[in-house]
Amino acid sequence: MRFVAFRMLIGDRAKFFGILLGIAFASLLITQQASIFVGLMTRTFGFITDTALPDIWVMDPKVQFVDDIKPISSTVLLRVRGIEGVEWAMPLYKGILKARLQNGNFQQCNVIGLDDTTLIGGPPEMVEGSLADLRRADGVIVDEVGAKGRLARIPEDASGNPIPGARPEPLKIGDTLELNDRRAIVVGICRVSRTFQSQPVVYTTYSRATTFAPRERNLLSFVLVKAEPGVDHKDLCRRIMESSLGPDGSPRLLAMTRDDFAWKTVMYFVRFTGIPINFGIAVLLGFFVGTAIAGQTFYLFTVDNLRHFGALKAMGAGNARLLGMIMLQALVVGVIGYGLGVGVASLFGQLSGRTELSFRLIWQTLVITGGAVTVICILASLLSIWKVIRLEPAIVFKG
Amino acid sequence: MITASPSRSDSPAETSALAIRCRNVTKHYGSGDAKVIALRGIDLDVRQGELMMLVGPSGCGKTTLISVIAGILDRDEGECSVFDQDFSAMSQRARTLWRGQKIGFVFQAFNLIPTLNAAENVAVPLMILGESRAAAVRKAQDRLAQVGLESRWRSYPNQLSGGQQQRVAIARAMIHEPKLIVCDEPTSALDHETGHVIMRLLKTVALQPDRALVIVTHDARIFGFADRIAKMDDGRVVKIVDDPNHLHAEE
Numbered sequence: 001m002r003f004v005a006f007r008m009l010i011g012d013r014a015k016f017f018g019i020l021l022g023i024a025f026a027s028l029l030i031t032q033q034a035s036i037f038v039g040l041m042t043r044t045f046g047f048i049t050d051t052a053l054p055d056i057w058v059m060d061p062k063v064q065f066v067d068d069i070k071p072i073s074s075t076v077l078l079r080v081r082g083i084e085g086v087e088w089a090m091p092l093y094k095g096i097l098k099a100r101l102q103n104g105n106f107q108q109c110n111v112i113g114l115d116d117t118t119l120i121g122g123p124p125e126m127v128e129g130s131l132a133d134l135r136r137a138d139g140v141i142v143d144e145v146g147a148k149g150r151l152a153r154i155p156e157d158a159s160g161n162p163i164p165g166a167r168p169e170p171l172k173i174g175d176t177l178e179l180n181d182r183r184a185i186v187v188g189i190c191r192v193s194r195t196f197q198s199q200p201v202v203y204t205t206y207s208r209a210t211t212f213a214p215r216e217r218n219l220l221s222f223v224l225v226k227a228e229p230g231v232d233h234k235d236l237c238r239r240i241m242e243s244s245l246g247p248d249g250s251p252r253l254l255a256m257t258r259d260d261f262a263w264k265t266v267m268y269f270v271r272f273t274g275i276p277i278n279f280g281i282a283v284l285l286g287f288f289v290g291t292a293i294a295g296q297t298f299y300l301f302t303v304d305n306l307r308h309f310g311a312l313k314a315m316g317a318g319n320a321r322l323l324g325m326i327m328l329q330a331l332v333v334g335v336i337g338y339g340l341g342v343g344v345a346s347l348f349g350q351l352s353g354r355t356e357l358s359f360r361l362i363w364q365t366l367v368i369t370g371g372a373v374t375v376i377c378i379l380a381s382l383l384s385i386w387k388v389i390r391l392e393p394a395i396v397f398k399g
Numbered sequence: 400m401i402t403a404s405p406s407r408s409d410s411p412a413e414t415s416a417l418a419i420r421c422r423n424v425t426k427h428y429g430s431g432d433a434k435v436i437a438l439r440g441i442d443l444d445v446r447q448g449e450l451m452m453l454v455g456p457s458g459c460g461k462t463t464l465i466s467v468i469a470g471i472l473d474r475d476e477g478e479c480s481v482f483d484q485d486f487s488a489m490s491q492r493a494r495t496l497w498r499g500q501k502i503g504f505v506f507q508a509f510n511l512i513p514t515l516n517a518a519e520n521v522a523v524p525l526m527i528l529g530e531s532r533a534a535a536v537r538k539a540q541d542r543l544a545q546v547g548l549e550s551r552w553r554s555y556p557n558q559l560s561g562g563q564q565q566r567v568a569i570a571r572a573m574i575h576e577p578k579l580i581v582c583d584e585p586t587s588a589l590d591h592e593t594g595h596v597i598m599r600l601l602k603t604v605a606l607q608p609d610r611a612l613v614i615v616t617h618d619a620r621i622f623g624f625a626d627r628i629a630k631m632d633d634g635r636v637v638k639i640v641d642d643p644n645h646l647h648a649e650e
Contacts, residue, residue: 003519003526003532004512004519007514011514307508308512312523314498314504315504316495316498316500316524316527318492393471394466394471394472396506396583397462397465397506397507397583
């Protein structure tokens with residue numbers, strides 16, 4: 001009877017494609033919106049991912065996410081280096097500084113100051129130049145997207161006025177810019193994960209970054225720690241925090257593994273921004289619209305075939321068999337609709353890979369979408385199942 | 400192959416075993432002011448090898464009676480057995496299974512599944528009984544040959560005329576060798592000539608000595624094919640006619 005169920009389903013092309021459309025639409029919308037959400041959330045901790053070498057990040061206990069900088073005393077670095085199980089510990093400066101562009105405009109930049117000696121915490125990939133070039137006087141490395149976008153130079157005419165409509169020229173090695181009124185020379189172009197605010201990222205040395213930064217009592221943003229081989233990272237975090245207990249017994253430092261810090265950052269954005277709600281609404285909309293379209297069309301399909309189901313019932317097909325037929329029909333449209341939706345969403349992600357749009361399709365999204373499509377199919381078929389189970393086979397004798 | 404004339408065939412012997420035995424069968428629909436009594440104590444015997452027609456005005460209870468006989472509807476009171484099997488003593492599941500094995504149906508509107516071809520439609524009862532599609536379709540092709548449609552087995556219902564569709568329905572009703580074939584107005588959607596072709600087919604191919612046919616009809620033109628006719632009115636069998644040609648003349 002699986003054959004009969006399948007042929008009944010695909011034989012009515014209009015309704016078959018109608019049901020598919022509903023499920024594919026829901027699948028597409030859920031996958032796409034969830035992937036954009038995941039992409040955006042990934043951007044929030046992109047800097048942590050890019051800074052791959054350290055196992056542990058040490059910071060002020062009040063830090064809520066990676067861009068929420070609360071400087072700590074530079075003595076922390078030395079204290080952490082003295083804790084057993086620490087292979088090395090390096091300073092990191094992170095701050096938002098204003099860069100003055102050639103045309104006089106200002107652009108907020110994410111300035112990262114790396115340990116002068118080791119340059120640990122540098123960008124994951126260099127496009128031009130090398131990380132060691134940071135040791136050159138006033139040297140900075142600018143991220144590729146920032147260099148081509150917000151920091152790009154506007155072409156000027158002979159009298160120094162911007163040429164209207166001219167394409168901006170990407171910042172290149174040798175160009176200069178001003179960070180807090182201090183001259184910086186571009187010595188390299190790097191590729192980094194896009195940031196949540198899409199600000200240009202500027203790498204320099206720790207000592208130079210502190211000269212760019214406004215004067216504050218403390219300027220150290222994070223201490224990056226590498227644990228010795230075999231040392232449990234969580235245990236080391238606990239020991240680092242215990243080393244900083246204040247008179248009231250509470251730690252004056254927060255030490256977190258890389259994954260925990262990334263998760264803390266994501267959870268901050270989930271809790272304190274409206275982003276999940278907005279995306280959640282879009283996902284729910286896709287779910288409900290998909291359920292409505294698929295459910296209504298599936299129900300109409302069943303109603304149209306009620307006489308045939310009645311005939312099958314009269315001819316000896318029991319409720320269990322008819323239920324199996326409907327479930328098979330739901331399964332077929334569910335699998336095809338899911339595949340179509342996810343396929344189109346993946347294509348969308350592939351095509352938007354080089355754009356500003358954040359899109360990250362992870363297996364968990366596929367599982368969630370699959371679950372949602374399953375629920376849609378079950379809801380869509382429930383009405384039909386109810387109708388067929390209650391169907392009196394005597395309907396076939398009513399001309 | 401279709402050679403029988405529209406006249407009464409040899410009458411089954413009076414001593415033939417009964418295919419259907421109904422005694423004082425009642426059935427009502429609804430309740431209170433909306434209560435409709437469809438059957439008011441039906442007594443009816445149908446012998447094996449017999450073609451029995453149920454005739455009467457609309458609403459007289461013909462369709463309800465065949466639904467009760469076929470185990471599709473439950474009766475309220477009385478006794479009704481089909482080949483000594485009383486549906487009221489069976490579970491719903493057993494009744495459905497028995498109906499699938501022992502009863503064939505021919506419907507007024509054919510009720511062929513439009514997305515299956517003729518052979519696949521005919522094969523449906525066998526597939527319901529668990530036979531594989533390939534084997535069922537092979538047998539269906541043989542049955543279609545019996546009803547003169549051997550060359551049309553790949554055709555879909557919308558590619559067949561009304562008469563051809565009803566022939567497919569007859570092949571479907573016979574494919575699983577049922578003991579009883581129930582036909583609901585099998586000729587009402589067909590013209591006179593095609594109706595006669597269908598009736599000849601039912602009489603010569605579907606009717607067997609160990610099988611019974613019950614046909615509900617309004618169509619007086621086919622009365623001559625019946626062995627006996629039960630005339631119904633207001634939920635009762637008011638007359639059993641042993642000479643259908645006599646009733647034909649009356650009508």
